[in-house]
Amino acid sequence: MNTNKRLRFNQPSRLPSSGESGIENERVLVLVFESISWDIHTLCAIASLSRRFCAIARRILWRRLCVNRAPGMVAALSGSDPSGRIDGGWHALAKLMFFCGGGESNRYFNLSQPSPGHFACESRFSKTSGRFFLPKNCRRDLLYMSDPCEHHAVGGDEHLGVFRGVFRDFMRSKTRECLVRRQAALEEKVRCPYCGGRVWSMTAARLIPKSAARRLGSREGGLEFFVCVNGHLHGTCWLIPLSTEEEDDDNSDGSVI
Structure with a gap:
């Protein structure tokens, strides 16, 4: 074994300062919310932490919340593609589902x-x-x-x-x-x-x-x-x-x- 050879540890990847986040982080967030049954209060808190978390929520989390909590209604409203867009945005539908004005x-x-x-x-x-x-x-x-x-x-x-x-x-x-x-x-x-x-x-x-x-x-x-x-x-x-x-x-x- 070459004693001069140093052991190298993988450095944690830096989170991008702007733009889209890494897919691994998005997956972690989805798993966290699945474990807490897509609690609306926690999602609101996460989405308000930063622009980046707000962007992830708008792109992924609000839709997944709606699909998880009301799959039949979401399927009827969105047609054959529940991953697509919906009038007014998924965040608006989530608010309508959970909030009395x-x-x-x-x-x-x-x-x-x-x-x-x-x-x-x-x-x-x-x-x-x-x-x-x-x-x-x-x-x-x-x-x-x-x-x-x-x-x-x-x-x-x-x-x-x-x-x-x-x-x-x-x-x-x-x-x-x-x-x-x-x-x-x-x-x-x-x-x-x-x-x-x-x-x-x-x-x-x-x-x-x-x-x-x-x-x-x-x-x-x-x-x-x-x-x-x-x-x-x-x-x-x-x-x-x-x-x-x-x-x-x-x-x-x-x-x-």
């Missing part, structure tokens, strides 16, 4: 105090529920809707219901076609809480079917919702008690997140 006073709802947004402990999205929010001539569209999240209205006995939803391929939907055909104006002061896009008021466009109020357990005229240019839906309603006969327990197509 709360409610604020507007021209239809006079709240004495805004109802704050919050992470939802559990949400069920259903395409069956979505059909109740589509006008008759738009029933071929695919819309996943959440159950309403109940918020106690300060100073009153009623409860505010806050709900959200997402369309598949909204750019080609009959709903968007109806909005354009009616020359519905985009709202000036309201933005989508999930992607920041411009929104249409479905109330102003007169495209809220009566079945939506029945599905939510709200009185007619007691709800308002908006749809953004990327197909994200958010809205509020005044909830009233439902009788046993009015309740619908069809959970066969729901995605619990």
Whole structure:
């Protein structure tokens, strides 16, 4: 053995100062999140650490989170390629799946105090529920809707219901076609809480079917919702008690997140 020959140790590869990270590091992050069942709070914390982690989250982690937590819904929304792009971005879909945007006073709802947004402990999205929010001539569209999240209205006995939803391929939907055909104006002061896009008021466009109020357990005229240019839906309603006969327990197509 040559005693003059020095033992050499592989030096740890330096992380690039800019640009894309090494694939090994991305794999490690995926494995970590798989081990903690894609915890949304941890992913938000990681994505806010640096621009680099934010870029990895946008490129890989948000999509993997959505696929892991709601595979059926994601497959229906993204078609045959769940690894591809989705309207508004995967980070916006992840936020919509896990975050209730709360409610604020507007021209239809006079709240004495805004109802704050919050992470939802559990949400069920259903395409069956979505059909109740589509006008008759738009029933071929695919819309996943959440159950309403109940918020106690300060100073009153009623409860505010806050709900959200997402369309598949909204750019080609009959709903968007109806909005354009009616020359519905985009709202000036309201933005989508999930992607920041411009929104249409479905109330102003007169495209809220009566079945939506029945599905939510709200009185007619007691709800308002908006749809953004990327197909994200958010809205509020005044909830009233439902009788046993009015309740619908069809959970066969729901995605619990």
